[in-house]
Amino acid sequence: MITKRIESPQNSHIKKLLQLQEKSRNRKKEGLFIIEGIQEVELATKHEYKIIEILVCEEITPFENLPESITSLSIRFTGIDKIVYEKLAYRTSTEGIIGIAETKTHTLDLLNFKTTTPLILIAEAPEKPGNIGALLRTADAANADAVIIANPRTDLYNPNIIRSSVGCVFTNQIATGLTEDIISFLNKKNINIYAAILQEAENYHLQDFCKASAIVVGTEHNGLSEAWRKASIQNIIIPMSGTVDSMNVSVAAGILIFEAKRQRGF
Numbered sequence: 001m002i003t004k005r006i007e008s009p010q011n012s013h014i015k016k017l018l019q020l021q022e023k024s025r026n027r028k029k030e031g032l033f034i035i036e037g038i039q040e041v042e043l044a045t046k047h048e049y050k051i052i053e054i055l056v057c058e059e060i061t062p063f064e065n066l067p068e069s070i071t072s073l074s075i076r077f078t079g080i081d082k083i084v085y086e087k088l089a090y091r092t093s094t095e096g097i098i099g100i101a102e103t104k105t106h107t108l109d110l111l112n113f114k115t116t117t118p119l120i121l122i123a124e125a126p127e128k129p130g131n132i133g134a135l136l137r138t139a140d141a142a143n144a145d146a147v148i149i150a151n152p153r154t155d156l157y158n159p160n161i162i163r164s165s166v167g168c169v170f171t172n173q174i175a176t177g178l179t180e181d182i183i184s185f186l187n188k189k190n191i192n193i194y195a196a197i198l199q200e201a202e203n204y205h206l207q208d209f210c211k212a213s214a215i216v217v218g219t220e221h222n223g224l225s226e227a228w229r230k231a232s233i234q235n236i237i238i239p240m241s242g243t244v245d246s247m248n249v250s251v252a253a254g255i256l257i258f259e260a261k262r263q264r265g266f
Contacts, residue, residue: 002056002063005079009087014080017055017088017100024155031103033157037094042069043167050102051075057085060096070097090159103157108175108185111146118145119260120191120214121253124179124224125151131219132156133164134250140168142257148214149176183231186214195232196252197224198245204236209260217253220246 006014019026020034027033032052035041038061045051046069053076056063060082063071071077080088080098088098121139126132132154139147154161156176162169177185186193191212196204209215216232218224229235238255240247 002058002077002079005081006055006084007081009084011084014084014087017098020100021088021090021159024158027103027155027157032100033103033162034088034159035099035101035162036089036091036097036159037167038067038070038097040094040162040167040170041097041099042067043170044099044101045069045073047170049104049170051099052102053078053100055080055085055088055098055100057082057096060085066097090163106156106174106176108148108177108181111148111173111175113145113189115145117210117212118191119209119257119264120144120146120148120186121257122148122150122182122214122216123249123253124216124218124228125153125222126219126249127153129154129158129160130164131248131250132161133166133168134248135253136161136165136168136172136174138250138254138257140171142254142261144172144257146173146175148182149174150179150182150216152176179225179227183227187231192233193228193231194234194236194256195224195228196237196256197229197232197235198237199229199235201235201237204238204256205259207234207236209263213260215253215256215260217249217256219249 020032035044055078057080085096121144123135191214193214195216216228238252
């Protein structure tokens, strides 16, 4: 049930939400972030994110037309005019729904593996939100046990990551940390490291990914740091016969992680 209505983009509450949208430091300070769209809000609630408020533009989607999974939430529902929604929304196809949720902590010690042979996707220092979102979609599609971002350069709750991941930022088990700490964590857990590096590398499909495995990818521009080459049980390469010697990081990650899934019988 909608309890109040906001008609002006100049409303102080809306200005605060715009700051959450635009500035990482505000998201970190407040411990809050913005979610757009029915599917994304449903995924967040399903995966135990705490939603504290939902803004509804009834000119786009009347409250009674929202799914029960949303309307049954014991939270504050605020009606907003279309002009307010358009000020807040990154997309025009998010059904007039904007949620405000609490961020989660993503430390390595919170990772919980349900199997003794986890399959983990690791990306070192990815910067582009679109690539991070695509990596998260790939990990979700492969049902990877975890995604780890090494030396993160972009806030995980950047609205462009949420958008490009189509909500997979909520469905994946995610941790962040420094490369050295992640390597130490993997070694303690006896998880084999396979680094996608050109030097001293073997073809990826010759490896045995059925054991506990972490597949590590870097950016197209910088690749992986030397620490991963030294820590890797085997450096791996995707053979290419074209002109360029690299491919998009999310494409490479998809090829590697689905080879691991193939070996495991999906």
